Amino acid sequence: MVTIQQSTIHKKIAYGVEQAKSVSHSILVSTSTKVDLIIDPVTFYERGKNRTGERIFWSAPSGDFVMVGIGNAYTFESNGGNNFGQVEKEWIELNEFSVIEPKERVSGVGPVILGAFSFDPRKEKTKLWGSFPVSKMMLPQHLLTITKNEFWLTLNVVVHGDTNVDEIVESLSKEQKDLCKDAHIPYEASFGKEFIIEEVSKDEWISSVDTVASQIRNNEIEKVVLAREIRVKSDFLFKTEDILNRLRKEQPSSYIFAVESGQDCFIGASPERLIKKEGEEAFTTCLAGSIARGNSEEEDDHLGNELLQDQKNLHEHEVVVRAIRSAFEQGCDRVIVPENPTLYKVRDIQHLYTPIIGKVKNTVSLLTLVEKLHPTPALGGYPREEALRKIREIEHLDRGLYAGPIGWLDSNGDGEFAVGIRSGLLQGKEASLFAGCGIVGNSDSIEEYKETQMKLRPMLSALGGSF
Ligand SMILES: C=C(O[C@H]1C=CC=C(C(=O)O)[C@@H]1O)C(=O)O
């Protein structure tokens, strides 16, 4: 078994407990080891099923950077606002008293918090999202990181002066062994099961698009993103691992994520980065404006070219670029914005795409950038506050974590957040799936409805349907 040596863990935790006694403060102990085994991240996730409600999955597009967290060593939860500043403050404080091994840091290895924030904490919460707090970031007890073809295992624990070292070492080591048992075996998803789809407030959604488009034509507002929900019902439990496995295969150019809380799981495959920070460098993307994929290469190119010239879609996109540039310029120097969008293609849809980079100003943190950017007009609208007010008033939907920031942050302040779109909430034998569209003055409600259908396909297919 190639797990972290029990003696190493024992030494570090015992040292942490001594430190906790001497400074009268809790201590974060984090030990990581590079293992020379191949671990299938979905198998590892499945092995953690005793910890349902405390599992998290994240992988970046192309799938060569994956993190799987099992068990909460520490959680940052809020039931009020998203509290980005508070999470950051607590995270810095937790790291101030820490024992971290090894000293040389590898991005995504060691003390890392992962989780998600709500789209709009000011919108009244319904029982749909009753299992989730408004925001939840967790420091996993067990973290598997796959990066640059290396496999790392991390154990995180917060100890106190009276922590029983032997007990905690024994339980963590046993759990780690169980998680890694035969974890090289690739996870096999079971066959998809039948399910039915119920549209939620379809006609109301279509007429709300008409209403908002006419308000935009009257210059009341420039852009509003309106989302809708479908409810999926089956006789069988939707299994998170099966869905993760299919998303990994079918959506390789997207961020794949799953966050559990209680018995529910928020899961999806989003093509849209909100922000990545690596040292002084920051990367964001504007992704808005959509068209179908073609059935042949020729048709696909034709549709792509049509999208690149379509005035409605270019306007939808331009609003996003303008707002992101301005938010980015507050936190970054040397902001570089390409002049024209290109295409970003995922299995079921193609989008207009403008990547933006910048050099992060000295005092600016990742969560500060998240707060400045969220929600971009690709998810909310423009101007931001007016659009949020409009969504609160008109949308028949509790978005919860849908379209909110989802990602991770390490103890160096680096990390990445995507926006939680192309996603759904798994609730046993049922699931809610969400999709939204950027509405501008010349949006056609039936076309927008069709656009949401394309955006629902990745999750419908991952649930096991033939979409
Ligand atoms: C809000 C969603 O997509 C956004 C991202 C890309 C393209 C979009 C659009 O063309 O409308 C949306 O702004 C969603 O998928 O639920």
Ligand SMILES: [Mg+2]
């Ligand atoms: Mg659109």
